[in-house]
Amino acid sequence: MRRLEGKTALITGIGGGMGREAALRFAAEGAHVVGCDLDERALTETIDLACAVGGAVTGSAPVDAGDATAVAAWIDEAAAAHGGIDILYNNASIQRFGAIDEISVEDWDFAIGMELNIVFYAVRAAWKHLKARGGVIVNIGSIAGTRGVEFMPQNAHGAAKAGVINLTQQLAVEGGPHGIRAVCISPGFIQTPATTFLVEDPPPALRATWDRIPLRRVGQPADVVSAAVFLASDEAAWITGVNLVVDGGGSVLG
Numbered sequence: 001m002r003r004l005e006g007k008t009a010l011i012t013g014i015g016g017g018m019g020r021e022a023a024l025r026f027a028a029e030g031a032h033v034v035g036c037d038l039d040e041r042a043l044t045e046t047i048d049l050a051c052a053v054g055g056a057v058t059g060s061a062p063v064d065a066g067d068a069t070a071v072a073a074w075i076d077e078a079a080a081a082h083g084g085i086d087i088l089y090n091n092a093s094i095q096r097f098g099a100i101d102e103i104s105v106e107d108w109d110f111a112i113g114m115e116l117n118i119v120f121y122a123v124r125a126a127w128k129h130l131k132a133r134g135g136v137i138v139n140i141g142s143i144a145g146t147r148g149v150e151f152m153p154q155n156a157h158g159a160a161k162a163g164v165i166n167l168t169q170q171l172a173v174e175g176g177p178h179g180i181r182a183v184c185i186s187p188g189f190i191q192t193p194a195t196t197f198l199v200e201d202p203p204p205a206l207r208a209t210w211d212r213i214p215l216r217r218v219g220q221p222a223d224v225v226s227a228a229v230f231l232a233s234d235e236a237a238w239i240t241g242v243n244l245v246v247d248g249g250g251s252v253l254g
């Protein structure tokens with residue numbers, strides 16, 4: 001028996017990085033994945049990759065998950081097509097960085113919108129569907145949500161991800177009586193298209209953090225998605241409200 005057999009999983013941002021990995025892996029575990037992305041070509045590539053190995057992945061693009069109306073339409077359509085939803089996986093985000101005396105109000109608002117509001121909008125739209133038969137919300141936070149770093153001015157990014165971690169706890173409290181679980185995964189540095197430029201030319205302070213990772217490598221999308229499969233599955237039926245850090249142990253260093 002595959003671990004997500006028969007479940008309908010909605011995943012935002014399946015066109016690349018961890019979202020693509022999640023779509024392929026959830027489908028391989030028996031879920032019917034409905035994805036969305038801003039990038040139509042990238043989403044189609046993911047669907048084609050899944051089809052080539054017999055995975056059930058469909059989706060819509062362009063859909064901006066940071067637009068409350070657009071994401072609600074995507075969720076309602078998916079629920080109608082599949083008779084409900086079991087998993088909402090909030091993966092997509094877009095970052096804007098800037099030191100506190102340099103970041104513009106526009107960039108701050110954009111980052112909060114595309115990293116925190118984006119999660120709220122999807123949860124808000126999916127809540128009635130999840131309530132109908134219980135379900136799981138998987139939010140992607142970040143280790144940035146619980147610390148500052150030297151190598152990147154991540155004010156808005158860190159604040160937004162802190163919000164995602166805390167929102168997950170509140171969703172767990174409010175969702176529990178309805179059979180809804182809410183979990184957060186906070187990755188450390190993961191090699192994806194969004195971080196390729198850093199892998200190719202890492203600032204010394206970032207390199208130093210990698211050198212101190214106990215498991216001696218940066219993360220790959222599969223590291224995060226393996227945790228997501230477990231948390232989204234019935235094996236995690238009594239786990240809710242957690243923030244699971246997936247970072248090769250980098251966070252435990254003093």
Ligand SMILES: NC(=O)c1ccc[n+]([C@@H]2O[C@H](COP(=O)([O-])OP(=O)(O)OC[C@H]3O[C@@H](n4cnc5c(N)ncnc54)[C@H](O)[C@@H]3O)[C@@H](O)[C@H]2O)c1
Pocket residue numbers: 012013014015016017018019036037038039042063064065066067090091092093094114118140141142143186187188189190191192193194195
């Ligand atoms: N890569 C890392 O090191 C790292 C670390 C911690 C947390 N994260 C988080 O993991 C998640 C995935 O990151 P990634 O590195 O795989 O990103 P990525 O940029 O490689 O892929 C993100 C995908 O989401 C899509 N997307 C972005 N905004 C969207 C929107 N508004 N609506 C629909 N689709 C949208 C993009 O088009 C892209 O296909 C993000 O929430 C990110 O903050 C990443």
